[in-house]
Amino acid sequence: MSLDYVKFSNGFEKFMPKEYRDMVEHGPFGKKVTVSQMGNFKEVLEEHPMCAGCAMTLFIRLAMIAFPNPEDTITVGTAGCGRLAISQAAIPFVYGNYGDQNGVASGLSRGLRLRFGDKPKDVVVMAGDGGTADIGFQQVLHSWFRKERFTTIMLDNEVYGNTGGQESGMTNRGAVLKMAPLGKKFEKMDMLQMAKVAGCAYVATVVPNNPRRVESVIKKAVLIAREVGSTYIQAYTSCNIEYAIPTDKVMEDAKAVENDRYQFTEYVSEEAKQYLTERYGYKEFLAKPAAPAAAIPGKA
Amino acid sequence: MYLVADINVEICAAKSCKLCTQYCPEANTIQYSEELGKDKGFKYGSAYVAVDRCKGCAQCVWVCDNMAKNYAIKMIMIDQLPKAALTENITYGEKSTTAVLASPVVG
Ligand SMILES: Cc1ncc(C[n+]2csc(CCOP(=O)(O)OP(=O)(O)O)c2C)c(N)n1
Ligand code: SF4
Ligand code: SF4
Ligand code: SF4
Numbered sequence: 001m002s003l004d005y006v007k008f009s010n011g012f013e014k015f016m017p018k019e020y021r022d023m024v025e026h027g028p029f030g031k032k033v034t035v036s037q038m039g040n041f042k043e044v045l046e047e048h049p050m051c052a053g054c055a056m057t058l059f060i061r062l063a064m065i066a067f068p069n070p071e072d073t074i075t076v077g078t079a080g081c082g083r084l085a086i087s088q089a090a091i092p093f094v095y096g097n098y099g100d101q102n103g104v105a106s107g108l109s110r111g112l113r114l115r116f117g118d119k120p121k122d123v124v125v126m127a128g129d130g131g132t133a134d135i136g137f138q139q140v141l142h143s144w145f146r147k148e149r150f151t152t153i154m155l156d157n158e159v160y161g162n163t164g165g166q167e168s169g170m171t172n173r174g175a176v177l178k179m180a181p182l183g184k185k186f187e188k189m190d191m192l193q194m195a196k197v198a199g200c201a202y203v204a205t206v207v208p209n210n211p212r213r214v215e216s217v218i219k220k221a222v223l224i225a226r227e228v229g230s231t232y233i234q235a236y237t238s239c240n241i242e243y244a245i246p247t248d249k250v251m252e253d254a255k256a257v258e259n260d261r262y263q264f265t266e267y268v269s270e271e272a273k274q275y276l277t278e279r280y281g282y283k284e285f286l287a288k289p290a291a292p293a294a295a296i297p298g299k300a
Numbered sequence: 301m302y303l304v305a306d307i308n309v310e311i312c313a314a315k316s317c318k319l320c321t322q323y324c325p326e327a328n329t330i331q332y333s334e335e336l337g338k339d340k341g342f343k344y345g346s347a348y349v350a351v352d353r354c355k356g357c358a359q360c361v362w363v364c365d366n367m368a369k370n371y372a373i374k375m376i377m378i379d380q381l382p383k384a385a386l387t388e389n390i391t392y393g394e395k396s397t398t399a400v401l402a403s404p405v406v407g
Pocket of ligand 1: 080157163
């Protein structure tokens with residue numbers, strides 16, 4: 001796992017597919033790319049079978065552009081729609097049983113540290129709301145309490161999308177779904193609060209209708225997880241199939257949901273703020289200069 | 301037959317805001333070319349669609365109409381496009397891409 005793993009072996013270049021050659025020569029490896037350069041470089045994500053217009057697909061696309069070092073990143077996933085795309089990228093992908101992603105990522109992240117020492121290798125988990133808040137819940141929380149140093153991203157489409165519309169812990173109260181015909185009887189789980197209680201160093205919510213914010217949040221989460229501790233991003237990534245959103249209205253829905261229950265929130269621990277400032281030159285956490293005291297009339 | 305997105309170069313090149321590619325769910329589908337529109341005096345190039353990757357969701361149409369307010373993208377039946385960009389005809393350069401347009405439907 002390094003820049004070398006994508007390069008051609010001598011003499012093989014002419015046998016490689018065009019997409020692969022483009023990715024090696026014009027992809028993001030070893031460079032810094034940003035969302036504003038999209039459309040001008042070859043992305044690591046290739047074609048995949050996720051539904052047309054799926055917001056989760058867009059989020060995964062943006063996430064892969066945001067990884068600070070894609071050539072030194074491993075993604076971990078589980079059953080659910082997202083793995084259909086995450087697995088189709090030039091970034092190694094580990095896929096376990098449903099719900100064990102944070103257990104697998106714990107071992108992987110520790111093993112990489114033993115093998116590569118201080119050279120950062122980033123581990124990023126991306127799993128559905130069912131995989132994160134229901135089936136994988138126990139492993140997710142324990143990895144956070146243990147302060148495992150990797151990023152957990154919940155692809156929250158508020159339903160089990162891959163299996164036809166069962167309610168999850170993240171479905172909203174009252175939502176009627178194909179396989180929850182009477183409507184959900186309980187509230188949406190507050191995973192953000194749980195992440196803070198469990199000691200995550202960074203917790204944020206995002207919606208993919210703001211690509212630059214997705215980029216910024218993912219960069220911070222991955223960098224903080226290198227040294228400080230667990231980081232958690234909860235992304236609203238609607239399922240247009242199970243919630244019957246016309247595909248050309250997916251971004252309109254994202255905007256409405258962002259204004260309603262998915263406003264941007266970001267928690268950064270004091271240690272993480274200091275780390276980002278000192279190590280990576282972030283300016284946003286520096287103390288703001290105090291406003292000059294208002295002149296008092298009549299005093300010189 | 302099925303619908304794919306088609307970008308009107310002259311309308312896009314007048315603005316060329318690059319928003320649609322940031323919102324297309326599919327990777328490397330809406331690309332940019334600094335060359336497109338240059339022959340007609342436009343400075344910044346235009347977006348274009350690699351139609352073999354387009355899934356026809358029309359999200360880009362919503363973005364161009366409602367966010368860019370430029371109405372440059374229409375959904376068109378793929379066999380009604382005489383020529384279009386296809387992945388195999390796209391070349392990457394240092395900062396931008398170029399595409400040789402070809403018939404998107406074989407046979
Ligand atoms: C142990 C186990 N139980 C059940 C399944 C079947 N299964 C596959 S995907 C899925 C639901 C996925 O829902 P979620 O995690 O919310 O992801 P989404 O598909 O909505 O992105 C289930 C139940 C499985 N693969 N393994
Ligand atoms: S079923 Fe829903 S979440 Fe899954 S790919 Fe389709 S639209 Fe996306
Ligand atoms: S959103 Fe419209 S104007 Fe902006 S780049 Fe795309 S097609 Fe051109
Ligand atoms: S129709 Fe959908 S898949 Fe096709 S270019 Fe537009 S946003 Fe991308």
